[in-house]
Amino acid sequence: MNSSEGVILDLTILEDILSAFTEITSNDLIPILQQIQDRYGYLAKDVVMEMSDRTGIAASQIYGVATFYEQFHLKPRGKHLIRCCRGTACHVKGGPEIIEAVKHRLNIEPGETSADGEFTFETVACLGACALAPLMVIDGTYHGMMTKQKIVDVLDSFIKSAEEIS
Numbered sequence: 592m593n594s595s596e597g598v599i600l601d602l603t604i605l606e607d608i609l610s611a612f613t614e615i616t617s618n619d620l621i622p623i624l625q626q627i628q629d630r631y632g633y634l635a636k637d638v639v640m641e642m643s644d645r646t647g648i649a650a651s652q653i654y655g656v657a658t659f660y661e662q663f664h665l666k667p668r669g670k671h672l673i674r675c676c677r678g679t680a681c682h683v684k685g686g687p688e689i690i691e692a693v694k695h696r697l698n699i700e701p702g703e704t705s706a707d708g709e710f711t712f713e714t715v716a717c718l719g720a721c722a723l724a725p726l727m728v729i730d731g732t733y734h735g736m737m738t739k740q741k742i743v744d745v746l747d748s749f750i751k752s753a754e755e756i757s
Contacts, residue, residue: 600631600635600637600638602637602638602641604627604630604631605627605638605641605642605645608623608626608627608630609623609642609645609646615646615647615648617648617652620648620652620653620656621656621660623642623646624653624656624657624663625662627642628662628663628664632667632668633664633665633666633667633668634657634663634664634665636665639653639654639657666704667704667708668704668711669704669705669708669709669710669711670708670709670710670753671709671710671711671729671730671749671753672710672711672713672728672729672730673693673697673710673711673712673713673727673728673729673746674712674713674714674715674718674727674728674729675689675690675693675701675712675713675714675715675725675726675727675728676714676715676716676717676718676724676725676726676727677690677714677715677716677717678716678717678718678721678724679721680721680724681718681721681724681725681726683724684724684725685725685737685738686724686725686726688725688739689725689727689737689738689739689742690714692739692742692743693712693727693742693746694712696742696743696746696747697710697712697746699712700712701713701714709750709753718733720733720735722735723735723736724736725737727742727745729745729749
């Protein structure tokens, strides 16, 4: 067990991942990082440093790959991912107000995770559904033609459903 950002991490998970590879080279870096993120939820500093020690791949090389690809995350993420579009169609149809409404309702900025660990909020260049602008996606479900009130209604409904499940 190791501690990263105040969280206790089980390094036997890393051992299991690395043991599946016979001779680890830098060509294995992306698949290993994908497995680490799948199992831990993000790429914790202590896990990356331990991986570097065990594989001989420089931590700087690991971080270079992890920060180049958007699929990798260096901070814990929420159970639920909310994405709002910043594309042209969404911008023209009120996207900035939608982003502000999400920020206000969840009390987080884009790129942050809520204090309770429930939500991560991101803005993206385009979600590819311009006819639905302005657009928000929660856990892969598209919510189009959003207004400030629809944002509140959708988020409140989602939060209520999540509370009933837990």
